[in-house]
Amino acid sequence: MQATANDHPQVPLRAPDQVMRLNRMGAAFPTRLSFMRILMRALEAGDAKVSRPVWDIDAQGFGRAVYSVALGGHTYSLIAFATPLADDKRTDRVIAEAWDASFTLFDGIPTVADLDRLAQNLPRQEAGRFRASELILSRANKSMRLFAHVVERLATGQQPDADMLGATGYLMRTTAVYGNGKMGAADRARIADRPALSAPFQAEMLTVWLIRGFTHDLVEHVARAQSPDTAVLLSRAARRNLGIGNSTGLGMAPFLTNHAALLNNWMMARETALARVCAVARPTPGKIGHARRLLARARVHVGEWNVPDARQRTRIMTLRDELESLESVEWFADPHPWARLRTEAAGRSVECQELINALLLEPNGDLVDDLAETMADNTSAGVQPGMAPGEVRALLDANYGWALDVDFSREQASALFWYVSVDKLEPRLGRRAEDAGADRELPLDIARRVQALARDLDGAPPGQSLPAFLLAHPGHRYMLRRVQISAGHPFSEIHDNLIAEGCIPLDILRFKLAFFGASKFDPKSDLWTRITLYQGAPLFDEIGQGRADDWWLPVLEEF
Amino acid sequence: MRCSLNEIETSLRRASVGVGLPVGLAEEVAAAGRWLSGVGRDGPGAALVVLWLGAPDHAAPVETGARTVTLAAGQVALNGPAAIDFLLADDGMRIHLARVDAPLLLAGMVGVAAASHGREFLLELTGHASVRITGAGMTPPDAPMAGPCDAVLSCVAAGVPLTGGPTGGANVDDATWVEVQALAARTYVPETAQSRQGGAGAGLTDND
Numbered sequence: 001m002q003a004t005a006n007d008h009p010q011v012p013l014r015a016p017d018q019v020m021r022l023n024r025m026g027a028a029f030p031t032r033l034s035f036m037r038i039l040m041r042a043l044e045a046g047d048a049k050v051s052r053p054v055w056d057i058d059a060q061g062f063g064r065a066v067y068s069v070a071l072g073g074h075t076y077s078l079i080a081f082a083t084p085l086a087d088d089k090r091t092d093r094v095i096a097e098a099w100d101a102s103f104t105l106f107d108g109i110p111t112v113a114d115l116d117r118l119a120q121n122l123p124r125q126e127a128g129r130f131r132a133s134e135l136i137l138s139r140a141n142k143s144m145r146l147f148a149h150v151v152e153r154l155a156t157g158q159q160p161d162a163d164m165l166g167a168t169g170y171l172m173r174t175t176a177v178y179g180n181g182k183m184g185a186a187d188r189a190r191i192a193d194r195p196a197l198s199a200p201f202q203a204e205m206l207t208v209w210l211i212r213g214f215t216h217d218l219v220e221h222v223a224r225a226q227s228p229d230t231a232v233l234l235s236r237a238a239r240r241n242l243g244i245g246n247s248t249g250l251g252m253a254p255f256l257t258n259h260a261a262l263l264n265n266w267m268m269a270r271e272t273a274l275a276r277v278c279a280v281a282r283p284t285p286g287k288i289g290h291a292r293r294l295l296a297r298a299r300v301h302v303g304e305w306n307v308p309d310a311r312q313r314t315r316i317m318t319l320r321d322e323l324e325s326l327e328s329v330e331w332f333a334d335p336h337p338w339a340r341l342r343t344e345a346a347g348r349s350v351e352c353q354e355l356i357n358a359l360l361l362e363p364n365g366d367l368v369d370d371l372a373e374t375m376a377d378n379t380s381a382g383v384q385p386g387m388a389p390g391e392v393r394a395l396l397d398a399n400y401g402w403a404l405d406v407d408f409s410r411e412q413a414s415a416l417f418w419y420v421s422v423d424k425l426e427p428r429l430g431r432r433a434e435d436a437g438a439d440r441e442l443p444l445d446i447a448r449r450v451q452a453l454a455r456d457l458d459g460a461p462p463g464q465s466l467p468a469f470l471l472a473h474p475g476h477r478y479m480l481r482r483v484q485i486s487a488g489h490p491f492s493e494i495h496d497n498l499i500a501e502g503c504i505p506l507d508i509l510r511f512k513l514a515f516f517g518a519s520k521f522d523p524k525s526d527l528w529t530r531i532t533l534y535q536g537a538p539l540f541d542e543i544g545q546g547r548a549d550d551w552w553l554p555v556l557e558e559f
Numbered sequence: 560m561r562c563s564l565n566e567i568e569t570s571l572r573r574a575s576v577g578v579g580l581p582v583g584l585a586e587e588v589a590a591a592g593r594w595l596s597g598v599g600r601d602g603p604g605a606a607l608v609v610l611w612l613g614a615p616d617h618a619a620p621v622e623t624g625a626r627t628v629t630l631a632a633g634q635v636a637l638n639g640p641a642a643i644d645f646l647l648a649d650d651g652m653r654i655h656l657a658r659v660d661a662p663l664l665l666a667g668m669v670g671v672a673a674a675s676h677g678r679e680f681l682l683e684l685t686g687h688a689s690v691r692i693t694g695a696g697m698t699p700p701d702a703p704m705a706g707p708c709d710a711v712l713s714c715v716a717a718g719v720p721l722t723g724g725p726t727g728g729a730n731v732d733d734a735t736w737v738e739v740q741a742l743a744a745r746t747y748v749p750e751t752a753q754s755r756q757g758g759a760g761a762g763l764t765d766n767d
Contacts, residue, residue, distance in 0.1 A: 181563025181565030184562055184566065190727075385645070421747060421748055423750045430748075470640070471619075472618055480583070481586075
């Protein structure tokens with residue numbers, strides 16, 4: 001048991017070689033340290049109120065809208081443009097050129113001139129240009145079947161079919177949410193130190209939450225325009241059941257590789273949280289009761305999680321059985337209930353283990369919520385040239401055993417390569433033996449670079465300084481910097497060979513999306529997934545009512 | 560055109576890789592270009608001077624003395640990070656660089672190092688006024704830095720407060736930006752029907 005500087009006892013953290021493996025990362029669940037949860041708590045703490053100063057939408061559901069909210073002493077506005085889109089143009093791919101709706105999170109309250117400027121640029125997305133007043137850029141497509149269904153039902157005075165609504169879970173799905181300076185928009189540094197936006201992706205999460213409300217308003221508006229005499233509004237429960245979908249592709253993999261220290265900080269926070277909770281031998285009856293309720297909720301949530309993908313469906317079915325079997329285990333009566341629950345989970349699937357680990361954080365916000373402040377990374381670590389080459393070599397042995405063990409004499413070890421397509425700069429995954437472009441591959445071949453660095457370090461003249469080594473071997477600068485980052489950031493690397501046959505990018509996607517707070521992962525292939533964000537989350541007018549933090553693994557409400 | 564600093568850095572990194580620089584050096588060039596843009600200098604233009612030369616094909620000879628390191632004539636893309644490495648390894652060193660091809664980009668690299676290591680550096684350029692560089696900027700801010708020229712780099716202060724970056728983006732000459740994007744495009748893989756269909760997820764239409 002260790003006592004930390006902030007007086008929270010904790011057990012030893014799980015090892016990076018356990019938690020940074022793709023099979024476990026790909027079984028991640030959202031936690032109370034997920035970015036959407038952090039934002040919701042900030043909105044609640046600020047009693048944030050959302051207004052809608054502009055609603056200029058025609059009867060067909062096209063036009064512009066503005067939503068504004070004050071948070072942390074700043075006002076942010078979601079600007080939305082809904083535009084006609086032919087079915088043959090509707091794709092969730094990066095290569096799309098048109099969308100059902102486009103959005104920006106604007107820094108402040110936009111003027112008419114801002115709106116007119118953005119009307120020309122926002123629907124064009126990557127083909128447009130933006131200013132530092134635009135913090136986030138996004139676009140979304142309708143879930144065509146569900147949107148049409150909900151319009152039809154509301155127009156005739158009825159609520160939508162609950163099963164159909166629950167099966168999809170969203171009226172629109174975003175296909176990109178861009179921050180940090182894309183297309184001329186604001187660099188992250190503009191907002192990195194602002195209250196309530198300093199944790200990772202808070203501006204992005206605020207954007208998506210506001211988009212969710214827009215989709216609710218839009219479908220009601222279209223229904224009312226169709227049948228003003230009979231149309232009704234969505235019930236509150238139906239609104240809560242509707243989140244925002246997202247189609248997530250390969251770009252997340254290069255992101256996590258490019259942001260090693262950030263990746264570490266996310267994992268360090270989550271694992272430290274778990275370690276703090278596990279150090280509590282005798283939780284209060286209230287917390288145990290809370291955990292039991294959450295376990296029951298998780299069973300229902302997983303029961304509602306239905307996907308066509310065979311691999312994930314099998315995992316879900318196994319998880320359902322395992323959660324049912326846990327019902328008969330009186331872990332809560334054990335003198336050390338958290339440890340008992342984890343021991344039970346350890347004998348079950350990785351999905352079950354990670355669900356239980358996420359569950360354990362939920363009743364313990366008092367122990368872990370402060371860790372949200374540690375999850376960002378605003379540093380830019382350069383090479384530390386004072387380190388001796390022998391120290392670097394020792395770090396390779398200590399932190400990169402997983403990479404040193406890869407047998408690159410086998411073709412399967414380098415079967416894949418990551419690259420950027422000339423087509424709208426879409427990240428793609430190629431097969432080295434079949435596809436052109438391996439000469440332009442992205443530097444996700446960490447394991448291969450580790451081995452090359454190790455060879456040259458082993459062959460360096462005795463006593464050579466690190467600056468001299470790097471001058472002689474400039475190609476190792478990138479990997480050497482990463483190795484030095486690993487010294488103080490044990491979770492900075494994915495402990496798997498990302499160019500190997502059998503690497504499933506979906507595991508990386510799910511991991512990052514779980515940190516966003518996504519649930520109901522709906523894999524469509526090994527390369528992309530759909531997810532639902534904010535399903536069950538508070539609505540605009542529910543902020544400040546004390547229920548902003550109890551929607552982990554939400555279940556569909558009846559209506 | 561107005562660009563974000565992240566756009567500048569990302570594009571310069573790709574352009575640097577596009578001309579053959581290893582990614583680690585590409586990151587140094589890109590970060591330097593970003594830093595220069597943030598302090599009001601022409602970061603992309605400074606980087607292009609180096610990028611036009613392509614990737615260094617050999618390491619410059621280095622001589623080490625008691626408190627000096629001398630890097631023979633070579634490209635800043637390689638010599639710049641090397642010079643800073645030697646200096647950060649020993650604050651008391653004086654680093655001599657012969658025939659620096661892009662002294663402004665070198666200053667950018669020094670600025671990045673100053674920002675992340677909390678240093679103040681002195682960059683002496685033959686034929687030009689000396690420049691003091693911290694993470695926040697250089698003094699004088701608009702010091703002319705035309706190459707090639709010899710340079711001496713030294714550390715004059717440590718413990719300088721670490722600085723956060725500028726936040727407002729920068730103006731980039733349109734022609735310069737076009738050149739940078741053209742070099743960056745060398746890293747993009749041409750489209751094929753197969754890669755379009757199977758190289759990424761989601762369908763070519765999504766109407767469900």
